[in-house]
Amino acid sequence: MTLASTDQRQSIIGISLLVKLIESYGVSSESILSQAGIEVALLDDPKATISVQQDIDFTQAMMNAIxxxxxxxxxxxxxxxxxxxxxxxxxxxxxxxxxxxxxxxxxxxxxxxxxxxxxxxxxxxxxxxxxxxxxxxxxxxxxxxxxxxxxxxxxxxxxxxxxxxxxxxxxxxxxxxxxxxxxxxxxxxxxxxxxxxxxxxxxxxxxxxxxxxxRSLPHANALTQKLLEEQCEVQKAELVISGSFADKVRKIVRTTEGVIPKLEDIAAQLNMTRRTATRKLQAEGISFQEIVSEESSRKAIHYLQKTQLTVEQIADKLGYSESAGFIRAFKRWTGKVPKQFRSHQQQS
Structure with a gap:
């Protein structure tokens, strides 16, 4: 499976919580932040983001110091x-x-x-x-x-x-x-x-x-949950804005349930034309079809390993009008047809 790029962005809030932990050991948090290329001033901005690589560098520096x-x-x-x-x-x-x-x-x-x-x-x-x-x-x-x-x-x-x-x-x-x-x-x-x-x-x-x-949760509140979900959607969109263009496209494909969206639909979400989106992907050395194949393969393997869905149902979930098309694609991805893959996984 292709792993995600560590250029992707995430909230800085997690780092701010660990800064308090670091200081409880009597260690300078500024030194740890500096090694990860994180400015101290960003800790005061709740909307600030850092790259996943900066999170990793921060964690390594923290482990080295404590x-x-x-x-x-x-x-x-x-x-x-x-x-x-x-x-x-x-x-x-x-x-x-x-x-x-x-x-x-x-x-x-x-x-x-x-x-x-x-x-x-x-x-x-x-x-x-x-x-x-x-x-x-x-x-x-x-x-x-x-x-x-x-x-x-x-x-x-x-x-x-x-x-x-x-x-x-x-x-x-x-x-x-x-x-x-x-x-x-x-x-x-x-x-x-x-x-x-x-x-x-x-x-x-x-x-x-x-x-x-x-079991019911003690703080269940449908209206509150709906309002907060709207905030989550906004935050998710803001994170997509950061990072490489291929990562933005991959993230939309990965988090869309059901049929994988077309490139023109993704381009519209990112306020550009399909032609511009294609050109940006080409500049980063990857095609939309490669991203779709990677994510379709990932989802298909998940369904075969973790669910009891039939091959026909999985094909439908991935947007194939006929299961034969899905079977051919899956063999191209893994070297096995879906039923062989599932049988091998169950035996291992």
Whole structure:
């Protein structure tokens, strides 16, 4: 799968929360910010954005300056749900846990995670799976995983009474081995997450009790949620304005549910003609068809691996008028027809 460019933009608010954490260690935050090319003055602008690469550089500088095996845990605990602005407040205002999860994932790029989080709903135990989205070195990927899992755990405790939150999560699976845990013991993970933690697993998963999906949220308010979603749409549009043009197009294609939009429709969203959009993509060395193929392949693989949809239903979701066209395209992407791919995945 093609990973996203680290030139993409995100809110600076997450960095501002970590600045407070850094200063609690007696370390100069200005030095850390400087190493990431982030101006101190930007911290006072709630609408300011930074690149994902700057976030990565900031995190690396922070890790270099602070020798604490618990740093990732503490960083995750600094990201409370209300610190996410409109997306966090809107998720809290949803009617049920399942609605909140789906809402958060719909606007996931407005959060501070560097992963593509996948929601796998099952009868007894459901899963939040953290898939690669940006190219991260091994030690940084571990840090971000530990941080984001800690955030999810603390957020649930903020929303639910302690008695409920304590029984919601069943276990955590990490893809890295205990030897890569940067000096932390199994007891350290248990104290942070308060549930079973397994290492060297095929995926990075957070497993929870599916019965909680229908549970009503204590701060549910449909009108508030609708108003906040409008703000999320505005913020999403503002982020699309930043970054390379190919990233803007890819982001629209990736976040559009159902039939992939045509280039002329995307160009209209970006206030330009189809011809101008084509020329901009050519200047960056990529075609619209290449982007569509990458994202269609990504979505098709997701549907085959994680759902029980038929090949015909998947073809329809991706905008193919006939399944034969989808089957030919999928074989071109992966070397296998969809049924062979699904069968191989189920056996492995």
């Amino acid at each position: 020798d604490d095996p618990q740093l990732a845990f503490k960083a995750g605990q600094a990201f409370r749900i209300n610190a996410f602005g409109a997306i966090g407040l809107a998720a809290s205002a949803c009617g049920t846990v399942e609605e909140a999860i789906n809402f958060f994932l719909k606007y996931i790029r407005l959060s501070y995670t560097l992963f593509d989080i996948e929601f796998i709903k099952q009868e007894e135990i459901s899963v939040l799976r953290f898939n690669d989205f940006y190219p991260l070195e091994k030690h940084l990927k571990r840090f971000y995983l530990e941080r984001d899992f800690a955030f999810f755990m603390i957020s649930i405790r903020d929303v639910f009474p302690r008695s409920s939150a304590g029984s919601l999560y069943k276990s955590i699976r990490f893809g890295f081995s205990p030897e890569d845990s940067a000096g932390k013991s199994a007891d350290d993970y248990l104290r942070c997450y308060e549930c079973e933690v397994k290492f060297a697993q095929p995926y990075n998963d957070l497993l929870f009790d599916s019965r909680y999906l229908n």
